[in-house]
Amino acid sequence: MIKKTAAGPWAYIPTLYFLEGLPYIIINAVSPVLYANLGYSNTQIAFWTGWLYLPWILKMFWGPLLDSHSTKRRWLLGAQITLAGMFLLLGALNTWNAFSHAQNLNNLSFFSLSLFGFLAGAFISATHDIAIDGYYLLALTPQQQSYFVGIRTIFYRLAMIFGSGVLVAAAGTLGKAGLGVHNWSCLFLFLALLFAAGSLWHRLILPAPAQDAPAQIPVNQAWKTSFKTYFTQTNIIYILLFILLYRLGDALLEKIVPLFLIKPQSEGALGLSLHAYGIIKGTLGLGAVIAGNLAGGWLLGRYGFKKCIWPFAVILILPNFFYAYMAWVKPGVSTAAVLITLEHFGNGLALMAFNVFIMYVSTGKYKTSHYAISTGIMALGMMVPSMLSGWMQTRFGYELFFLAASLLSLITLAVVPLTGKIKTLEETEKHFRSRSIGLQDAD
Numbered sequence: 001m002i003k004k005t006a007a008g009p010w011a012y013i014p015t016l017y018f019l020e021g022l023p024y025i026i027i028n029a030v031s032p033v034l035y036a037n038l039g040y041s042n043t044q045i046a047f048w049t050g051w052l053y054l055p056w057i058l059k060m061f062w063g064p065l066l067d068s069h070s071t072k073r074r075w076l077l078g079a080q081i082t083l084a085g086m087f088l089l090l091g092a093l094n095t096w097n098a099f100s101h102a103q104n105l106n107n108l109s110f111f112s113l114s115l116f117g118f119l120a121g122a123f124i125s126a127t128h129d130i131a132i133d134g135y136y137l138l139a140l141t142p143q144q145q146s147y148f149v150g151i152r153t154i155f156y157r158l159a160m161i162f163g164s165g166v167l168v169a170a171a172g173t174l175g176k177a178g179l180g181v182h183n184w185s186c187l188f189l190f191l192a193l194l195f196a197a198g199s200l201w202h203r204l205i206l207p208a209p210a211q212d213a214p215a216q217i218p219v220n221q222a223w224k225t226s227f228k229t230y231f232t233q234t235n236i237i238y239i240l241l242f243i244l245l246y247r248l249g250d251a252l253l254e255k256i257v258p259l260f261l262i263k264p265q266s267e268g269a270l271g272l273s274l275h276a277y278g279i280i281k282g283t284l285g286l287g288a289v290i291a292g293n294l295a296g297g298w299l300l301g302r303y304g305f306k307k308c309i310w311p312f313a314v315i316l317i318l319p320n321f322f323y324a325y326m327a328w329v330k331p332g333v334s335t336a337a338v339l340i341t342l343e344h345f346g347n348g349l350a351l352m353a354f355n356v357f358i359m360y361v362s363t364g365k366y367k368t369s370h371y372a373i374s375t376g377i378m379a380l381g382m383m384v385p386s387m388l389s390g391w392m393q394t395r396f397g398y399e400l401f402f403l404a405a406s407l408l409s410l411i412t413l414a415v416v417p418l419t420g421k422i423k424t425l426e427e428t429e430k431h432f433r434s435r436s437i438g439l440q441d442a443d
Contacts, residue, residue, distance in 0.1 A: 292348020
């Protein structure tokens with residue numbers, strides 16, 4: 001039973017998933033923009049920030065620790081206030097660097113110390129993810145879980161666009177206003193205050209489900225059992241290949257696209273200002289990703305995963321060719337804005353299927369741990385290509401890099417047929433869709 005509370009899921013699901021998505025995008029997508037703004041090389045940025053995926057890979061190993069100690073509610077509250085402290089420290093570090101090295105920002109000490117700060121934040125954020133996803137499964141009824149699966153995805157994606165778009169645009173505006181590199185310190189201070197306020201809000205509003213209690217089995221037994229049940233499930237090879245390779249194109253482009261958009265034209269890039277980059281990502285991209293998520297959720301609910309996965313996969317890889325076109329033609333800001341907006345719509349649409357797939361293969365008694373394992377494998381599929389992307393781009397140039405990445409992304413079409421071989425997928429989909437239909441009928 002879930003303890004009664006005056007606040008329903010609408011009071012906390014949007015804010016939980018907004019705060020879940022924000023540190024992920026700041027650490028993995030905004031950190032390359034910060035380093036590019038300070039003049040570091042693409043190879044250095046892509047390789048070292050690629051390591052920041054590591055905590056999301058390893059989180060599967062400490063998922064059982066969260067299950068066996070304290071509650072998911074306490075873990076997520078603690079993670080949020082700790083993230084506030086981490087962002088505050090990053091802001092202070094950037095301010096110290098600006099004062100101490102005003103004439104030499106490209107120095108090893110700042111890069112290594114800030115990277116260590118981002119890595120620490122990544123471990124905290126990965127723990128935050130486990131706690132929130134576990135809390136979602138415990139605090140909501142099965143009918144509510146089906147209803148809010150699209151809502152939580154929308155707010156997670158909103159956080160990603162807000163972080164990589166609105167906040168970067170704000171940093172660009174502050175830089176033009178005369179703050180220089182202190183604009184990044186202001187960004188980190190804002191994030192620290194936001195997470196402190198979020199932690200306070202959730203402490204006051206989150207219900208305490210009776211099921212949210214430490215597991216009654218030892219950590220080592222829970223770890224062994226969760227891994228065994230996950231990796232011995234039927235068609236596990238097909239599941240792993242799909243999770244690892246479905247987003248190969250995204251993985252290759254994620255670190256390089258921001259660098260291509262904001263690096264100077266003399267280096268073969270588009271040379272957008274931070275403000276223009278942020279506006280395109282944070283306004284047009286914001287509306288496009290919401291539209292994509294809504295359309296993807298509606299289509300999946302109406303037609304199911306099996307019928308949607310093929311067109312969604314095509315829509316996912318098509319924007320890769322947009323960047324190959326932009327690298328060769330060097331279009332103006334308006335054309336770039338249109339193509340980037342279409343990319344966001346396509347990603348918002350296509351990644352809904354990926355999220356649903358992971359949910360469908362993360363079921364049973366250890367579904368929280370299984371979900372963490374699936375997302376950890378996904379992070380591995382993002383980490384390795386992203387680390388290599390900087391070397392590839394530096395060696396071949398933007399034009400050939402984007403062309404090669406576009407062609408490699410066609411591997412997605414090779415792994416989609418594997419989903420048809422996963423016998424339990426269709427049965428699980430029918431189970432989840434019947435819950436959704438029942439909820440709609442009840443409403």
